[in-house]
Amino acid sequence: MRDIKGALGQIADKLNQIPTRDDLWSWKLQWxxxxxxxxxxxxxxxxxxxxxxxxxxxxxSAPQPIVITVPKT
Incomplete structure (x- = not known):
């Protein structure tokens, strides 16, 4: 039983280190x-x-002059 309690204590410690949903969401927004x-x-x-x-x-360039030629009548 002591071994099982010790193993459960180690598992609980590791679970406390896992990031939560809020942590992951804030990291997503930061990235x-x-x-x-x-x-x-x-x-x-x-x-x-x-x-x-x-x-x-x-x-x-300077604008070109407009030349209008009037036809002879």
């Missing part, structure tokens, strides 16, 4: 928030990098 943050940083870095390597826009 989701970290995942969204990492995705935002990666996407922002890609967009920022592409904007950085984009060539500078050329200066617009």
């Amino acid at each position: 989701a928030a970290i995942g969204f943050g990492v995705m935002a940083i990666v996407i922002g870095g890609i967009i920022g990098g592409l904007a950085w390597i984009q060539p500078a826009p050329e200066k617009p």
Whole structure:
């Protein structure tokens, strides 16, 4: 009986160390928030990098004059 009580005591100690549903739910939310943050940083870095390597826009040329030719009658 003493051996069984000792084994049950060890099992009870191990069960107390197992995370609860609330622990698992809070961990899930934390990992989701970290995942969204990492995705935002990666996407922002890609967009920022592409904007950085984009060539500078050329200066617009002067507008061309509009020439209207009136036919001779």
